[in-house]
Amino acid sequence: MSDFLKLSGASSSGNVPADMTMRKEAVMNSVRNELALANVQELMNKASDKCFVKCVTKPGTSLSSSEETCLSRCIDRYFEAFTLISRTYKTRLSKERDEQPSQ
């Protein structure tokens, strides 16, 4: 209830037009979308680089089926590596943060 009162102090129905709230949401969503897109693009670029190096060792006139098999496994593993490393890094960061005050 007190949270609600605090919120309504800043944005009681008459003060903040619904229009502004909508524009705020629109700005937030477009920022989120842009960043998510940039993240996926970065991941795809890196995965293409790494998997090309690994799987297409001697480029022929077309991709062979074994190269394609390698590429599809490689991209799955690259995504898996990204997820694993992201989790490891986040765990480490929160551990460091917990230790900070006691030092």
Added chain:
Amino acid sequence: MDNLKFDEATQKELATFLEKEQAQARLNSAVHNFTAMCWDKCITGTPSTRFSRGEESCLANCVERFLDTSLFMVKKIEEQRAQQLS
């Protein structure tokens, strides 16, 4: 024209939101770098349908040891600077 501006509270909220998103983006960019770096170090064979146990632990160790390395370097340089000052 005035109704195209955000009020102060909304501006603050957006600033906080952007800071958070920027921090998240920095974190993601670090993870991209680590992944590329540790991929080269740990995945030496042809990619299989799943990681071997060795590859998986190598990836995790790789991140941890890289962070240890950064901390170590900072400590080392601080020690050297302290020596030079004394």
